[in-house]
Amino acid sequence: MHRSDDEQQAQGLENAGRRSFMSKTALLGAGAVTAPMTAAMFASMAKANAAEAANSPIRHPGELDEYYGFWSGGHSGEVRIMGLPSMRELMRIPVFNIDSATGWGLTNESKRIKGDSAHLMAGDSHHPHMSMTDGRYDGKYVFINDKANSRVARIRCDVMKVDKMITIPNVQAIHGLRVQKVPYTKYVICNGEFEIPMNNDGKSSMEDVSTYRSLFNVIDAETLEVAFQVMVDGNLDNTDADYDGKYFASTCYNSEMGMTLSDMIASERDHVVVFSLERCLAALKAGDFKTYNGNKVPVLDGRKGSKLTRYIPVPKSPHGMNTSPNGEYFVANGKLSPTVSVISIKKLDDLFNDKIQPRDAIVAEPELGLGPLHTAFDNRGHAYTTLFLDSQIVKWNVEEAIRAYQGEKVNYIKQKLDVHYQPGHNHTSQGETRDADGKWLVSLCKFSKDRFLPVGPLRPENDQLIDISGDEMKLVHDGPTYAEPHDCIIVHRSKLKPKKLWTRDDSIFADTVAMAEKDGVNLMADNKVIRDGNKVRVYMTSIAPTYGMTEFKVKLGDEVTVVVTNLDQVEDVTHGFCMTNHGVQMEIGPQATSSITFIADKPGVQWYYCNWFCHALHMEMRGRMLVEA
Ligand code: CUK
Ligand code: CUA
Secondary structure (H helix, E strand, C coil), rough: HHHHHCHHHHHHHHHHHHHHCCCHHHHHCCCCCCCCCHHHHHHHHHHHHHHHCCCCCCCCCCCCCEEEEEEEECCCCCCEEEEEEEEEEEEEEEECCEECCCCECCCCCHHHHHHHHHCCCCCCCCCCCEEEEEEEEEEEEEEEEECCCEEEEEEEEEEEEEEEEEECCCCCEEEEEEEECCECCCEEEEEEEEEECCCCCCCCCCCCHHHHHEEEEEEECCCCCEEEEEEEECCCCEEEEECCCEEEEEHHHHHCCCHHHHCCCCCCCEEEEEEEEEHHHHHHHHHCCECCCCCCCCCEEEECCCCCCCEEEEEECCCCCCCCCCEEEEEEEEECEEEEEEEEHHHHHHHCCCCHHHHHHEEEECCCCCCCEEEEECCCCCEEEEECCCCCEEEEEHHHHHHHHCCCCCCCEEEEEEECEEEEECCCHHHHHCCCCCCCCEEEEECCCCCCCCCCCCCCCEEEEEEEECCCCCEEEEEEEEECCCCCCEEEEEHHHCCCCCCCCHHHHHHHHHHHHHCCCCCCCCEEEEEEEEEEEEEEECCEEEEECCCCEECCCCCEEEEEECCCCCCCCCCEEEEECCCCCEEEECCCEEEEECCCCEEEEEEEEECCEEEEEEEEHHHHHEEEC
């Protein structure tokens, strides 16, 4: 059996839990007589299971997955957790969207976390990437960008909830996002895509495109504040970091600074900008920066001729940027050119010291097919590039492409596999880390066309799972998804240890706990109404299947804050709080506190109820707000 020990152990634990949970049901069935299994039956069953388990996507009921997938939810604004290889959706994490199930965007806790963008209801998430230590996932955070509102958010992986969010100043549309891989994720890096005037105050000429800039953003991963920004020539699309802790690289598709389609695709070459972290930090320390738009964020000048950056010309309107897991190469994907450009990271020191010319850093430019967008890697020297226009994934050998570039006759293309249809990102299991394991590849296809039952003019995307463990890529699963996964990561489950219950000292609701303390309320025991002018704070506990308070009185027009603390210590017993006819809903996980504020603008009896099914008497978990006119 190829099952790892931790997998078996987790399976055992799971089954044990299941047995005790189901003990009553088991007892009921105890009278049934079953024929004993023979040794031969056992042997043939084991053989069948083993054959199926050889990199099979099949997970039988009760079997756990080997990997967590973190999926962008595109313009749904969320992040999704998938189980791989089954491709089952395990959870959704609301981030830039509003979520009525959890109350994300409605509760006071989530509004505090969203901060200055608490009023925004929409977002467009593209690139979820996990923090790393020494080039390996560390299971701590997943960072995600919001292209629509220029934000970056952080998901805390112990609870799988967002705990910080920032709107990035001086830029519009945060697009490509990655993390520093080595020595650890001190910084999150991301690109401001759309060029805007500096300053963008509507006072200087907005027609004069020469004042427009895009900025590269370096964000402190712990505080989630901008450490510094770097002004560049051209715009910025995708980005990635090296495995030495020295360089970041970003693609630019609009070096022309065109404002129309034909202007943007005029040049045969655009470029990759490489940033030297060391030189940027030195400039920052030396005070060699300016500020814009009335804020204090230091902006370094990394335009052409600056010592902070180097511009490497590459063909034409490049899109994806991917670092090979052996730390040797940055790969820029050509989009309008059938090529990808392989940049040797080893040569970047010489480039920055002006010992070589920018194009000398290119060590291969293999021709792969039409519309290369993104590249993923296995642990055997292969790269897998999506071809948007050809609707294919092309598997190629990196070292052979380098030999071909040197003039040797070698066919570096190993296989082309049809995918369905129009792939954007692809991702291999752990392929953006040193732990690339060459087992699975996911192709995030933008169109599904005829692959599923028709559901009206709007169709799902198609996230396809491909087995890459053998010599040939094999398509093994079609996965319909809602708008619109741009990017994903595939993380071995050994890297993550999510909590089963909340702990009372959690920072996500710490401010609410502090408010209760000020009100003299013990959240773990008290059920109390505190009036403060026309503001009313209603503190209540919950334990299946009752709230600690089944009625409270307020006056019409009061601003009511309901604070619920879930005393249940049982795994998976989440309660909800919904005030009917008020648009008020939220989740309260076991041992958590959640709060929500609204105006009591309807007189009379207003029922509240628990909307997370928690108990046989869940329907009875309700109470009344009595609103006096
Ligand atoms: S992007 Cu969407 S397919 Cu935002 Cu990384 Cu390439
Ligand atoms: Cu508590 Cu349903």
